[in-house]
Amino acid sequence: MQDEYIKAIEKIEMNKDRKMEMRKILENEMASAETKKPAKTTRLSTAAKLGIAAAAVALSMGTLMAIPTTRTAISASVRAFFHMEIPEGAEDGQTKEIEDRKNRVIPTDGVEASVKAEIESAVSSQDQAADKYYKDVTVTADYYLDPELNKYANYYAEKKYNIMDIKKDGKYIDGYNDLRTNDWYSEGFFVNYSTGDNASPTFSSVFVFKATPEQLEGFMKNNHAIINYEREEHGQKKVSYKDFWTKTTDSDGNAVYKGSWTGPEPEMKIEPSDSARFMNFTITYDAANQIVVCTINEGGGVG
Numbered sequence: 001m002q003d004e005y006i007k008a009i010e011k012i013e014m015n016k017d018r019k020m021e022m023r024k025i026l027e028n029e030m031a032s033a034e035t036k037k038p039a040k041t042t043r044l045s046t047a048a049k050l051g052i053a054a055a056a057v058a059l060s061m062g063t064l065m066a067i068p069t070t071r072t073a074i075s076a077s078v079r080a081f082f083h084m085e086i087p088e089g090a091e092d093g094q095t096k097e098i099e100d101r102k103n104r105v106i107p108t109d110g111v112e113a114s115v116k117a118e119i120e121s122a123v124s125s126q127d128q129a130a131d132k133y134y135k136d137v138t139v140t141a142d143y144y145l146d147p148e149l150n151k152y153a154n155y156y157a158e159k160k161y162n163i164m165d166i167k168k169d170g171k172y173i174d175g176y177n178d179l180r181t182n183d184w185y186s187e188g189f190f191v192n193y194s195t196g197d198n199a200s201p202t203f204s205s206v207f208v209f210k211a212t213p214e215q216l217e218g219f220m221k222n223n224h225a226i227i228n229y230e231r232e233e234h235g236q237k238k239v240s241y242k243d244f245w246t247k248t249t250d251s252d253g254n255a256v257y258k259g260s261w262t263g264p265e266p267e268m269k270i271e272p273s274d275s276a277r278f279m280n281f282t283i284t285y286d287a288a289n290q291i292v293v294c295t296i297n298e299g300g301g302v303g
Helices: 002-010 016-035 046-059 068-081 093-103 113-137 147-158 213-233
Strands: 163-165 188-195 202-210 246-249 255-262 275-286 291-301
Touching (some): 093 113, 093 188, 147 188, 147 202, 147 291, 213 275
Antiparallel strands (some): 246 255
C-alpha cells in the first residue's frame, strides 16, 4: 500500500526537494499507522505542509487505507494542489514593473525644458498611481480563510508572486470594465507574471476564485465578450460563445475549458518584434470545492 503512494508522488511534477519532503512524511505517517506509534514530526515548508495535509491526516487513520476509493481520493488531493504551474523563468509582474523603472530611459533629449518637465511629471504621476494600486490590492496569502483559496494563495506566495485580491482590484477601472457585466465569483485572487524579454513579452495572469457553476459561466461569458470586442477592433467577425470555448476533462475529473484568439498581423510594424495580438485562456473547474483556476496569456501588438 505504501508503494502505491510513493509511486503516485513520483509522478507529480514539482521541485525535487519538495517531492522528497512529501515522500518522507508519507512514509513516516504510513509507518506510524501500521505500528500504532505516534508519527515522528518532520519540519516542512508551508507549501509542502499544505500539499500533503489531506494525505497525511488520512494515512494516520490507518484502517481507511483499505478502501480503494479513499486511496484514489487522497491521491487526487495531492495532485490537484500542484497542477497549476508557472513557467520556469517567469517574473512576477508587479516586481518586474517596479524593477524596470530603475533602468528606464525617458526620451526627453532635444525637447524644451517646459516640455521635459511635463513628460517627467506625467511619468511620475503614473508611477505613483501604480504604487497606490499595488498597495491597495496586494494582500497576504492568509488573507483568505477558505481552505482551498488559502492553499493556492500560499503556494503562489511561496514562489514569490504577489497575491492580489479580485474584489479590491474591481474598484479600479480598466479598458474592459463595461464588458464584464456577469456575476462571476464569490472571492479570490490573481497573480501576474511575464515571460520573454521586454521587446516581445507575454503577459499572463492566474486567477483563483470561488464560483458556483452559474458564476463560472458568467466569467466565461465576460471573457467571450472581451474576445468579440477585440475581434471587432481588429476587423474580424464575432465568434459565438459555443464556438469559442472547448471543453475537456482532466485526470482528476475536473472540467477544463480552453479558448484562444489571434488577431491579424499588423499592417505597419514599428519594431521588428511587433506581431499579431493574441489571448489564450485555460480554465480548470473543481466542482467539488467550487474553485476556478484560470490562466490567461496575452501578447503581441505594435510599439
